[in-house]
Amino acid sequence: MIHRECGVLKTSYEADMALYPLPIARWAVGAIAAVMFAVLPLALGEYYLSLINLVSIAVVGALGLNLLVGYTGQISVGHGAFMSVGAYTAANLAVRLHAPFWIALPLGGLMAAVIGALVGIPSLRIKGLYLAIATLAGQFIIEWLINHVTWISGGVQASIEVPRPRLFGFEIASQRAMYFFLLVCVVLAIVAALNLLRSRIGRAFVAIRDHDIAAEIIGIDIFRYKLIAFAISSFYAGVTGVLYTYYLGVANYEQFQITVSIDYLAMIIIGGLGSVLGSIFGAIFVTLLPILIRYAMEAFGGLLFSPAALLNIIPNLRLIAFGVLIMVFLVVEPEGLNRLWRNIRNYFRVWPFAY
């Protein structure tokens, strides 16, 4: 009854291909947008806004990785390195050429896209596991280059400070201002991804993932589309790196090392490969999980352990919980949080009927 699908008639191709053809979907998206843009920034304190900011940045990165891994089927463990490429490009532009953020942001992404396409060249010859290792090598090599080439890294300390972004003369520094800034970027990223997937390129991606030899036979240039996938995914990663840089005020490659690449892989697997909503779920889950565990342990742990022991136990338990949850998700629900959501949604499709 709520999720009414009948009675919605489409008379044009555009209407059929619309992102949100059903009225319920339009209402839901509108409500979420209203809450995110109008209600939350006024209702929540700075601390909670800062959490949402961290999640927003992660969402952009997870989206990019999902485009490559989930939709095109190319495994990449080098996402962190592309973030640092974007970060350092934007930082150098901002500091040396005094570029404003709305120039530095896309250029950072573009540079990352170029490097991403380069790293993706092996995908012509190798697949699966071997491609993952090649991207791992790419990650280490890019890190090494940034560390050693002071022209890129701005000195032996490999860290470049950037000024806060300015918009119409208004400096974006507080968590609340950052919140709006990041929210706009996230919305753009999500809409771009959704539109990309509706287009010819998106369909080519899925074809390559499902059966690349068949795709090649029907005339899709798989090498070209694989490179495009790497490029677009790296663009998102570069933008993520730039957003991080502006959020923190400093670009430093040590924030984007192999552990970060693995974190993003965890996000999209837990969230659901091959789904935009899944990327969002995964980003929220993986970013907030350590914080949640810490709160839970602080709330309940005092019952079992002494405070000193607790300080040692909480962090290790967090690590264990993180690993266990990943494994549980993989074993129990391989399609991730997205599938859980779909199950809930399917239940409501026919509610109050059973089927």
Next chain:
Amino acid sequence: MFDWQFCALLLSNGVLIGLMYSLIALGFVLVYKATDAFNFAQGEFVMLSGLLVAVGLGSYGAPLWLAVTVALVLMAAFGFGLERVVLRPMIGRPVIAVIMATIGLAAVLRGFGPLVWGAETKPLPLPIPDTPIVLGPLLIPPIQVVGAATSLLFLAGFGWFFLRSRIGVAMRAVADSQQVAMAMGINVERYFALAWAMTGVVSALGGVVWGNLLGVDVHLSLVGLKVFPVVILGGMDSVPGAVVGGLIVGIVENVAAGYLDPYVGGGTKDFAPYVLMILALMVRPYGLFGKEIIERV
């Protein structure tokens, strides 16, 4: 005037340390060879075994042979249990799922060790002298000789195992094609479990040797990163490949550090194997000894 002594020292160091890398790579290869599963947690296996032995020696004061035996048994059981609980449901899933499962496992092990036994570095003393053996211009540390010898022993042992013994041949059959193996009456699940148990045992010995070299704490798991260039160069499912790959990586690292570092300001040691690896992936992705996967359409 070319400094032959320096070169010889570099090469000998490279050979020995390369064979020690092979020890870790062997555990990885065993699993991949038998089950097609990629064990991202190999370094953590080594760390866990090192911890078991170090704790046995330190906290319980057990004699070395007892601590090592207990560690071997526990690691074998651990591998066995792991296969049952985590990896069996993963059969048939996309490769990235298996990789992530082992990554999750790696995180669990990294938290588990310090949680139970504390985060301080534990020494792993072995009755092996510290003073190097002097062989002409070469200075050879005994611990590396032990590690290298263990590697070579495993090479010989596993070589024979996979070629001649019944169980080994069955494992190769399972790796080749599970369905046909099942049709032939081979209990695939049992051989999977066996492969993981064997990895546990190999990791245990690797943990003992590396733990003595480095001291046992969370950093020990970082040696696992060395595995990737080794197995790519040698072939992910080849035991002699693990040894040869290890040798290549060890030698390349040392030669690069010795001769390229002064020009680039240092750090080529890590860089060189990865560059080599990418070249290998482009030219010969299955490694020197790996089995080529032919895709059937």
Next chain:
Amino acid sequence: MNGRFVIVLGLVVAAAVLAFPPAAAASHEIVIGLQCDRTGATQVVGVNLCPGYHDYVGLVNSKGGLNGHKIRVIEIDHEYKVPQGVEAYERHKKEGAVLISLYGTPHTYALTQKLTEDRIPGTSPGFGRADAADGTRYPYIFPIAATYWSQATAAVKFAGDQLKSLRGKKIAYLFYDNPAGREPIPVLEELAKREEFQLRLFAVPPPGVEMGAQILDIAQRYHADFVIAHLFGRSPSVSIKELRRIGYPLRKVVSFVWGAAEADIEAAGGYGVAEGYNCLEFAGVGENYPVLNEIREMYKKEGKEPPKEMASTVYYNRGVLIAAIHVEAIRNALKAKPDGRITGEDVKNGFERIKGFTLGGLVPPLEITPTDHEGGGWVQVWQVRGGKLVRETDWFKAYPEVIQAELKQAAMKKS
């Protein structure tokens, strides 16, 4: 279905827990935010350093606090990851922290701008960015202990004293190949020009578990007269072993502060193996300090054994030192506002008045001023001798003019 139910249930519980976090700090309590790493790459340090911090604060609280105000320390482990560190900072800020004890060089970089904007002082003792010693450029970052630049000058001075003269000598700099390891290079190169010695750099890429080629080069090809080592994690112990193996005398090696702990010596094979190894320290080492006895007394009064972390004196004592300097800063801040409602800015001013506070020799004679947030860059050299660490020199600092020049250069580059 069963497993999925468990997952949904878990998510609901998690949401409920996050919705009701623990209550905020009570009034008249002074809150300090302590960032620590107990599970990441530097856990060996954090696991011993942070208990030292807590114990000193506990000692102060057991004596009635500062003018009656108790101090509450909120520790958050960030696994040496930067987003966690940022979230920890936001949480500390929410709880009303007036001082953040930072942990980790990348985190110091990441939080510098935020700390300055929010006017909360952060300390980065023995790590972080060396140019933060300049209090006018970074008013809210306090190294409060020798930065890598100061450690470099001190190491060179020590080498010079040991070799009787530096001119024409060959010095090898063995370092971990990351920004922290590379930071002292400009200072070392400047000193090489000034004192006319040869300097060669030997980088050890992470994770630094194997460095045979570099050590071979230092000993057999370069024939270094002295080695200055700046390594982290497991690499110091590996370097000791390798140097010993190649027959290089360890008394010609001096290590920076993070390669110089009991853990490194034990991992290298024990005090016998590391005989002669010299270590720079920014806090006193060993158990013979009055404050440590007081902490032991405190535990005994509660009927508990002193914690085992005390045995790892290098790291534990550093934790005590950091806490002690923090408490001094807060004490100074309270002089201006005795009612206890101090802000971050008050604590910053409190830091800048610290002078002559040595805690029985555990703390060097720091003097922190509005322009010098480092306090002088004091270090001591301790040597492994006869089965334990023995104090080799008293507190000293070296070449302050070189450091000042570097700081000025860094300031000009940025603006």
